[in-house]
Amino acid sequence: MTEQRRSLRVGIVCPYSFDVPGGVQNHVLGLARYLHQAGHQPSVLAPGELDPAGATLNVEDFSSAGAAMPVRYNGSVARVNFGPLSAARVGRWLRKGQFDLLHIHEPITPSISLLALWAAEQPVVTTFHTATPRSRSMQLAGGVLSAAIEKIDAGIAVSESARNVVVQHLGRDAVVIPNGIQFDAFAGHAAAATPERSSHPKLIFLGRLDEPRKGLDVLLAAGPLIMESHPHLEVIVAGQGHRPVPPWCRSLGMISEEQKIALLGASDVFVAPHLERESFGIVLLEAMSSGVPIVASELPSFLDLLGPAQAEGRLGELFVAGDHRDLARAVRQVLEQPNPLRTARAQQAARGYDWSSVGTAVLAVYRAALSAAPRNFAAKGAG
């Protein structure tokens, strides 16, 4: 029973371009790093180019699927690939890699993910990141798409809400495994920063500035209401995209991972004002790991992380999504009645999402998928 020790060649497909930062891209990089450390051989295929300076992935473990085309999609700007040229690149990568298993992220998007699923001959594990129903387009795309969905051997959903969409709209099932974080990187920085919390509290928002669904507008509407009782509040926003902000708000633009860690460690309240369809909320977890008190909108995926809305045991202050008055109330509550015990519990809960746990769970799904694979592939997973 030494199956855990066998080294697997895992082909990982990410549909979104590495030229821009994003949750799925980060997840894929974290997964590849975990697999590498666990003695496996990951190879990532994604559009765009790997930034060698900031990347945690070996250059030889990365293949570019070419430049991606920006398309407005799912309320965000997605950069995607399609067409015969992309299909040919995917085919070459598959032949060259000789993978034991493919792990395809967000398979039902018009991208290299769907192309890889279509072309795959080896066992396929897929991860569903978004909780966006697409039943209408599913019906219209018809048999081709159903046949591709049937090729999935094991599904993973990043949250219960994402799983519900898989069950209801794809007619498939999925094991719920959350996204992973580097817990120690965030938690390590927090302790040093705590004594700073002062009469000039810092409020932080992380996320694209120009995407309405990230909810920055709600936060900016709430700002003046909060400042009535906290005139020295410092509001800091950081993320991609251009958007004018009022003078009392400091906009840092895009920041590096290190800057993000430092910023979270020095903040007094983290606000996640998202309006809809946030499938997981990795920044929320990173903030929880940093030991920052959380204020978040009542989205299903946030509730998954913070506990039920009514219960005393929830790990952050919740407010009605889109309601700036309620957001202001929640922030004032956190600033005026700090609850260090709750913040500590939130940090403890975030530890469970460290790659050491999440990666083990993903590997368990790989082994299960391989144990049910046709014989020529099953040899790797048997034992």
Next chain:
Amino acid sequence: MSLVIIVVLILGWRITWLATRVDRANARAERTWAALDAALVRRAQRALELVLLPGIDPATALLVSDAAAAALEPNLSRRDREQAESDLSHVLDAVVPTLSASTNKLDPERARASICRRLHNDAVATALSLRRRHTVRILRLAGRAAAPRTFEMADGPELGWLRER
């Protein structure tokens, strides 16, 4: 005339394609069952190993070995097997928290069995939904093999154990 030939060709291609999908779905349902069966057997074997732990009390040993032996009984009917595996889950739910060091070996096997069951039932659902199609039924594309069935049992933690480490 040529139109008729084209229509026939397209129909033939579509039917072949559908038959391939039915075939693939049936094969996957069979393979996932074999994997689930193996995972359940391994779980029961690992449970039996608990009995060998130094210092285990005889009541616990008897409880676990009874449940594991019942699950390992050969030639159980499908329904009896489901019952026996559920009983083993319940016994393990009750016993495992009282033992500390031993659980590391058993928890991954329980998780594996639980994931395998999910994959199997998922594969069965796909196969059954293809079998329900008119074309598949009328042309008997599913062949003579019996329809696959989901395996229903109480299974313990799927991946919850990862969080509590």
